[in-house]
Amino acid sequence: xxxxxxxxxxxxxxxxxxxxxxxxxxxxxxxxxxxxxxxxxxxxxxxxxxxxxxxxxxxxxxxxxxxxxxxxxxxxxxxxxxxxxxxxxxxxxxxxxxxxxxxxxxxxxxxxxxxxxxxxxxxxxxxxxxxxxxxxxxxxxxxxxxxxxxxxxxxxxxxxxxxxxxxxxxxxxxxxxxxxxxxxxx
Amino acid sequence: xxxxxxxxxxxxxxxxxxxxxxxxxxxxxxxxxxxxxxxxxxxxxxxxxxxxxxxxxxxxxxxxxxxxxxxxxxxxxxxxxxxxxxxxxxxxxxxxxxxxxxxxxxxxxxxxxxxxxxxxxxxxxxxxxxxxxxxxxxxxxxxxxxxxxxxxxxxxxxxxxxxxxxxxxxxxxxxxxxxxxxxxxx
Numbered sequence: 001x002x003x004x005x006x007x008x009x010x011x012x013x014x015x016x017x018x019x020x021x022x023x024x025x026x027x028x029x030x031x032x033x034x035x036x037x038x039x040x041x042x043x044x045x046x047x048x049x050x051x052x053x054x055x056x057x058x059x060x061x062x063x064x065x066x067x068x069x070x071x072x073x074x075x076x077x078x079x080x081x082x083x084x085x086x087x088x089x090x091x092x093x094x095x096x097x098x099x100x101x102x103x104x105x106x107x108x109x110x111x112x113x114x115x116x117x118x119x120x121x122x123x124x125x126x127x128x129x130x131x132x133x134x135x136x137x138x139x140x141x142x143x144x145x146x147x148x149x150x151x152x153x154x155x156x157x158x159x160x161x162x163x164x165x166x167x168x169x170x171x172x173x174x175x176x177x178x179x180x181x182x183x184x185x186x
Numbered sequence: 187x188x189x190x191x192x193x194x195x196x197x198x199x200x201x202x203x204x205x206x207x208x209x210x211x212x213x214x215x216x217x218x219x220x221x222x223x224x225x226x227x228x229x230x231x232x233x234x235x236x237x238x239x240x241x242x243x244x245x246x247x248x249x250x251x252x253x254x255x256x257x258x259x260x261x262x263x264x265x266x267x268x269x270x271x272x273x274x275x276x277x278x279x280x281x282x283x284x285x286x287x288x289x290x291x292x293x294x295x296x297x298x299x300x301x302x303x304x305x306x307x308x309x310x311x312x313x314x315x316x317x318x319x320x321x322x323x324x325x326x327x328x329x330x331x332x333x334x335x336x337x338x339x340x341x342x343x344x345x346x347x348x349x350x351x352x353x354x355x356x357x358x359x360x361x362x363x364x365x366x367x368x369x370x371x372x
Contacts, residue, residue: 001350016260028214031357032357032359032360035355035356035357035360036356036357036360038353038355039347039348039349039351039353039354039355039356040349040350041349041350041351074202076353076355079353080353080355161225161367161371162225162371162372163225163226163227163366163367163370163371163372164187164226164227164370164372165225165227167224167225167227167262167265167266168225169221169224169225169262169266170221170222170225170363171217171218171221171222171359173218173357173359173360173363174218174221174222174359174360174362174363175363176360177356177359177360177361177363177364178363178364178367178371180349181347181349181364181367181368182367182371184349184350185347185348185349185364185368186348186349186350
């Protein structure tokens with residue numbers, strides 16, 4: 001099984017008008033993404049934020065569950081949250097992931113609700129299941145999605161998730177869960 | 187396409203020690219489940235709570251996005267939230283769903299992280315895609331899952347979602363998204 005990482009990016013992302021902004025970290029994103037990542041055996045999820053106080057907030061959420069009495073109350077929380085690594089930018093995430101892969105840089109996989117005609121999850125699943133598959137890192141945007149500058153760095157662009165109709169405004173928590181299931185579900 | 191409903195149940199559910207309790211409604215559940223349900227074209231999601239004040243709270247969350255300025259700020263929110271129907275118990279949900287299906291009672295589909303060896307999502311997807319498929323209602327538990335009394339009413343029991351390992355403590359928001367994608371994803 002190829003090593004698989006994810007990154008939850010708070011800058012650069014788009015707001016509802018398409019402007020490039022920095023979004024705030026949401027504690028529930030940390031919990032939901034960590035639990036999904038742990039269920040689907042990701043190697044790490046990088047929480048990417050350029051502002052030190054926001055990174056401190058994320059660390060405080062994790063530390064709350066690392067210590068008593070929270071750890072005793074529900075040890076499965078910290079088991080999931082320990083999947084998270086808090087970093088300031090994508091390069092730092094890539095450096096840490098590469099170090100975990102004996103120096104091999106993971107392929108960057110862009111995700112967006114708006115992409116079509118690119119790689120679908122079935123193709124990516126097959127590629128990641130190959131014996132010599134390289135590690136990969138799934139990139140998820142908060143706010144209204146990743147800024148174009150992030151897509152330009154991607155090695156693989158994944159199609160958006162579609163249902164039977166036109167509406168496809170999933171939460172990042174839902175999209176993250178679905179993509180991991182498509183790539184790794186039993 | 188068979189009519190498909192869901193119910194988010196707050197009583198009777200289990201707490202971490204396996205006791206039967208009533209859980210509180212979480213506003214983020216309403217948003218995330220509504221957005222996933224709208225994306226996968228569910229006919230309705232019933233938010234089931236026995237306490238009137240909790241039902242009022244859920245209605246207030248929905249009404250906030252129905253009215254200006256929130257509607258103007260993001261009309262896609264109310265487009266999703268209008269999928270929700272607030273009811274006091276499962277019988278009321280079944281009565282309303284049956285009325286939408288010309289009197290046909292939907293099959294009740296139990297979901298749980300702990301089930302194995304029962305129906306898998308692929309089998310259920312095929313069954314729901316049949317030309318004469320009956321309507322169905324997926325039952326989701328909050329807290330630590332549905333109480334045994336709910337399972338006893340189910341017509342179909344769906345297997346839990348599994349990844350490569352043993353950890354499977356997904357949030358209800360993540361499990362809901364994955365099951366809808368498995369049943370209806372393009």
